[in-house]
Amino acid sequence: TQLLEQSPQFLSIQEGENLTVYCNSSSVFSSLQWYRQEPGEGPVLLVTVVTGGEVKKLKRLTFQFGDARKDSSLHITAAQPGDTGLYLCAGEYNNNDMRFGAGTRLTVKP
Amino acid sequence: GAGVSQTPSNKVTEKGKYVELRCDPISGHTALYWYRQSLGQGPEFLIYFQGTGAADDSGLPNDRFFAVRPEGSVSTLKIQRTERGDSAVYLCASSTGLNTEAFFGQGTRLTVV
Numbered sequence: 286t287q288l289l290e291q292s293p294q295f296l297s298i299q300e301g302e303n304l305t306v307y308c309n310s311s312s313v314f315s316s317l318q319w320y321r322q323e324p325g326e327g328p329v330l331l332v333t334v335v336t337g338g339e340v341k342k343l344k345r346l347t348f349q350f351g352d353a354r355k356d357s358s359l360h361i362t363a364a365q366p367g368d369t370g371l372y373l374c375a376g377e378y379n380n381n382d383m384r385f386g387a388g389t390r391l392t393v394k395p
Numbered sequence: 396g397a398g399v400s401q402t403p404s405n406k407v408t409e410k411g412k413y414v415e416l417r418c419d420p421i422s423g424h425t426a427l428y429w430y431r432q433s434l435g436q437g438p439e440f441l442i443y444f445q446g447t448g449a450a451d452d453s454g455l456p457n458d459r460f461f462a463v464r465p466e467g468s469v470s471t472l473k474i475q476r477t478e479r480g481d482s483a484v485y486l487c488a489s490s491t492g493l494n495t496e497a498f499f500g501q502g503t504r505l506t507v508v
Binding site: 291315316318325326327328329330333335371373375377379380381382383384385386387388390 | 399426428430435436437438439440443445450451486488490492493494495496497498499500501502
């Protein structure tokens with residue numbers, strides 16, 4: 286059983302569309318991180334959210350941490366083919382222990 | 396080096412053999428993680444070190460798996476009597492502490508034949 290549930294598992298959209306992916310847990314986290322992973326590479330950090338209700342923006346990406354610090358969402362505006370990849374959320378506990386979700390595999394078609 | 400280094404990048408071994416996977420974290424990073432990733436899946440937690448000690452080894456699947464970090468820097472993941480089901484990419488990551496970025500190596504692809 287995954288501690289962090291990500292949805293949807295797969296998402297295929299056309300260039301220019303908007304999308305939202307979700308990360309949910311019954312656990313409370315000290316922080317939640319979003320990573321993007323390309324084939325053959327390790328995950329690379331996109332953002333860390335720490336405060337409940339926090340919203341962070343990174344160009345066309347908007348990240349939100351739930352008020353109770355149990356869930357998060359990632360919204361991409363006007364998706365581009367370069368956004369294609371595996372998006373992973375990771376919850377960090379107070380002792381610095383970190384767990385990942387299974388990921389959302391995004392494909393953006395030109 | 397500047398990043399997390401994992402060696403070997405690829406390892407093919409026969410069923411029943413012993414393997415060691417090495418992780419050289421970023422200098423000064425006290426936290427070190429080992430994960431296992433199967434194709435199309437997220438990283439599955441194995442073990443987390445804070446300094447030299449294993450703070451959480453609850454993800455190790457069974458007693459064939461063992462990891463050490465004797466000097467609080469380099470870590471070795473050891474797998475005894477390998478099985479075909481152990482085939483996966485083994486990822487190592489390190490960080491400076493709570494709420495900080497974890498930097499990943501490129502992984503070791505282990506194939507048990």
